[in-house]
Amino acid sequence: MMNENENTQDQELNQFEENVENTAAEADDLNQKLAESNDRYTRLVAEFDNYKKRTSKEKLELMQSAGKDVIVKLLPVMDDFDRALGHMKDISDGDAIKQGVELVNNKFRKTMEQLGVKEMDVLGKPFDAEYQEAITSIPSPTPDMKDKVIDVIEKGYLLNDSVIRYAKVVVGQ
Amino acid sequence: MMNENENTQDQELNQFEENVENTAAEADDLNQKLAESNDRYTRLVAEFDNYKKRTSKEKLELMQSAGKDVIVKLLPVMDDFDRALGHMKDISDGDAIKQGVELVNNKFRKTMEQLGVKEMDVLGKPFDAEYQEAITSIPSPTPDMKDKVIDVIEKGYLLNDSVIRYAKVVVGQ
Known part of the structure; x- marks a missing residue:
């Protein structure tokens, strides 16, 4: 009887030992996964921050360049004005001047339409x-x-x- | 002897039981922390995604509105052109027409300068x-x-x- 009892206790002990080992291994595994998950989170936070910084810089550039595109398209209208004003100096005929003005006006309207x-x-x-x-x-x-x-x-x-x-x-x- | 032996074994068994319980509690705790960390990560991914979507929409609007700001500032120049062309119809004096053109030109230049x-x-x-x-x-x-x-x-x-x-x-x- 004593031997049987001891045997059972030994078996139980072995079983417990195994459980402790398994659970410890599980804990190790979880610790590692937790570290990985936290690390992944930290990296995403950094990525998100960088993205935000880059985006606000891009927004500023975008705003400037969008205005710039419109302005660049209007430079030829300024050229036309210069030309018309240059020609106007040498002529006094009202109709010729009117024609020049209408040309500039048309270029300006067309440019605005294209925009x-x-x-x-x-x-x-x-x-x-x-x-x-x-x-x-x-x-x-x-x-x-x-x-x-x-x-x-x-x-x-x-x-x-x-x-x-x-x-x-x-x-x- | 048998009693002492059994006592020791009982103590060991108790110790093991406690260890298993502790380690199981630790594992539970870790599991919870891992779930939380993963959850936090998932939420950040969603937030990041939303931010990206919102940003690209904002960029588009920004581009349109930056161009729009420039264009809106040019509308008074179009008005001036309309006025000048309207007056021109009724006059034939070259100098008066030139004056009108110069007014429009000045308004246009000033607007561009302000931009x-x-x-x-x-x-x-x-x-x-x-x-x-x-x-x-x-x-x-x-x-x-x-x-x-x-x-x-x-x-x-x-x-x-x-x-x-x-x-x-x-x-x-």
Whole structure:
């Protein structure tokens, strides 16, 4: 009986020893995984920080370069102005001067159009508060002009189909 | 003897049991910490992703709005053109027309200046490849004009002190 009892205890002891070893190995494994996970987190935090810094620098450059693109496209208009003003010195014929001005104006408009700028076409159209600002209203000259745009005080403009300036209009009552 | 032996074994067994429990508790603790660390990592990845998405959207908007700022500042120049062209229709006096053109030109230049655009002042200055592009060179009319800018074919421009267009110049030999 004593031997059997001792044997059972030995077996239990072995079993416990094994369990302790397994659990210790598991703990080692977990410790390593935890260190890895923490390390991975720390690296991601650093990466995120770098990304944020780089991004804010990029944003600044982007803002400057986007404005720059528009400005560079307008330099030829300045050239045209210079040319027109140069020619104007030598001529006094009103019509010739007018022609020169119209050339510069056309170049300027075309450049603005290429940049996505579009003049609103509102005269005679029904008043639309989404695109127009009514400065005043006057009695409609004809009944069909009621609630329509009778005059444009300041032109409205769209940039790539969104309003950059409301048209300031006079509406018929 | 048997009792003593059994006692020792019992003690050892208790010790082992305690160890197993401790190590199991440690493993539980580690498992929890690992889950937390992984969770924290996953949340940071999501945050980073959102940030990237938001940023690229912001960049696009920024690019559009930076160009927009420049364009909006140019709308009054378009208004001036409209006014000048409107007046021009009714007058034929060359000088009056010239005055109108100069007004528009001045408004345009001033607007460009406010946007940070500056015309390079190069005529008669020593040739500088950092700002100028030599289109051709001609014999210097006077000895002191050697290696200096004799003529400007196309004006050079700076935007906030960095070159946006090189001046195209003729240099004295």
